[in-house]
Amino acid sequence: MITLRGAHALRDADVILTDHLGPTGQLAQIIGEEAVADKEIIDVSKLPYGRQVAQEETNRLMVEHARAGRRVARLKGGDPFVFGRGFEEVQACAAAGIACEVVPGVTSAVSVPAAAGVPVTNRGVVHAFTVVSGHLAPENPGSLVDWGALARLGGTIVVIMGVRHVAAITAALMAAGLAPETPAAAIQDGTTSGQVSVRATAATLAEAMAEARITSPAVYVIGDVAGL
Amino acid sequence: MITLRGAHALRDADVILTDHLGPTGQLAQIIGEEAVADKEIIDVSKLPYGRQVAQEETNRLMVEHARAGRRVARLKGGDPFVFGRGFEEVQACAAAGIACEVVPGVTSAVSVPAAAGVPVTNRGVVHAFTVVSGHLAPENPGSLVDWGALARLGGTIVVIMGVRHVAAITAALMAAGLAPETPAAAIQDGTTSGQVSVRATAATLAEAMAEARITSPAVYVIGDVAGL
Incomplete structure (x- = not known):
């Protein structure tokens, strides 16, 4: 159910930040096994912190990798703009001066x-x-x-x-x-x-x-x- | 912005019923030019009738092609289940005993x-x-x-x-x-x-x-x- 635009964003990424809600298990099916092997996949749902801190850590990782010149995709499950934290992550990028594009999904x-x-x-x-x-x-x-x-x-x-x-x-x-x-x-x-x-x-x-x-x-x- | 599932449905179809709201102009980009050439593409937005008759004609075409053993994809723009006629088309298929699957899109x-x-x-x-x-x-x-x-x-x-x-x-x-x-x-x-x-x-x-x-x-x- 991911969009073609979403699949392209994943394919173009150097780093993918994913969590247990996203279709991480289907990444190979979406972009191909070779493409997955090329990328750094970070499962931020496994960050060993409480809820608030984990969100800050996710934001920090996004910004840090982008600042290192890498293209970062944040793969979210559910609809991160409906009762989710998508906007908080966009704000974190904006605050750090990192350009980002929201690729909407099926809600x-x-x-x-x-x-x-x-x-x-x-x-x-x-x-x-x-x-x-x-x-x-x-x-x-x-x-x-x-x-x-x-x-x-x-x-x-x-x-x-x-x-x-x-x-x-x-x-x-x-x-x-x-x-x-x-x-x-x-x-x-x-x-x-x-x-x-x-x-x-x-x-x-x-x-x-x-x-x-x-x-x-x-x-x-x-x-x-x-x-x- | 079409989903991979939507793109697969288009690729698997023998007949695609499309209209001016759908991404008809991007079909070649979505499934490839060769795949498009293989299929019968019917633009139902250009049916030369009034609005109500045109809807009935769209329903009739879907059913007729399906009964002839063809796999029919109905490509809709906008969200046909939000203030649209998607459900009426599903009902027309059900009334005719034609199995159909709704592939939701980005609303x-x-x-x-x-x-x-x-x-x-x-x-x-x-x-x-x-x-x-x-x-x-x-x-x-x-x-x-x-x-x-x-x-x-x-x-x-x-x-x-x-x-x-x-x-x-x-x-x-x-x-x-x-x-x-x-x-x-x-x-x-x-x-x-x-x-x-x-x-x-x-x-x-x-x-x-x-x-x-x-x-x-x-x-x-x-x-x-x-x-x-």
Whole structure:
């Protein structure tokens, strides 16, 4: 699912900084075994530090290799500009005066439903969709998401990183007026050969996901869209 | 910006149905001139009919070629599952008993801001973003978008197909409580060599876009995100 532009960037690189979320295991398939052998591959997910320090170390490595005249590719999994740290890495380069280009990829919030036959809009019915992080429960004081306002918006709701809190999230949406019979679907490991999906309604989604043993990474969609 | 999986699907096809939104001009670059010469390329954007009939004709052609034992690729530009007709084409195949696979691509709503240095979320500040069609003005009785609810949601707002109505849209958002000083940016022809972008605020976006002569296709983003 990497783009041709992404594959070219990897092929042109002298150093590739990768982590466990990226398709590191498929590098040889993407650019060829000989090309991989030519490059320095640094797995920054294995940096032996806490989370914040590891990010600083990743930034430092990018800058250090670029300053040494090497072309550096940073291979990220997920979408580093959606609830990710992509922008922080771009800022680190900018602060160091290193030119960089962002090569966007396929984002799971839209592509996973699409590949499972669920469009996130519906011509004539739904002209908006919201992608929201479900990593905090609605009742968590740290939550930045106004689930009530989201229920009242009337668009499709796409939740990522929300498997654990699906029962609380659907309850919060329904408490704010979302119709319990609103169609819903959950997709685990979307676009891979291991893809699993379940159809349900807002009211039954949590139970359906538990029955189907849906685990992370998964996306769920709630809305009046045709594929549901 | 096509994915390797998309390029493989084109390479494996006997017939490619394309239209003016897709990268038809780059087919030779994507799969090679010899491969292109081998295939039947049908430009369905040039079907000499009205819009609705043309869609039915596209569906008919897909099914007809598949039934004749050919492998058919449908190359779409934009994101056919975001305000597009991708799902209708999948349904047409399903109704005809033709197996099909959706190969998702890079969606402009997220990738265009990312490539311009604008992440649509902001760790610790914004944990939701809404993608909305701006093709109808807020005061249009046919509008399905609740701009007031969107302003109150507090997430990032990404408007596509909204160049013409940007003044009315930003006015509607501010009337519903969106802070006039909320950062904003517009990006035209994103991820191409002709990319043009402007930074502004919710209050000044319409004027800034007019001054920079931003035209379609363009995406604009309004929100408390770090790249703005």
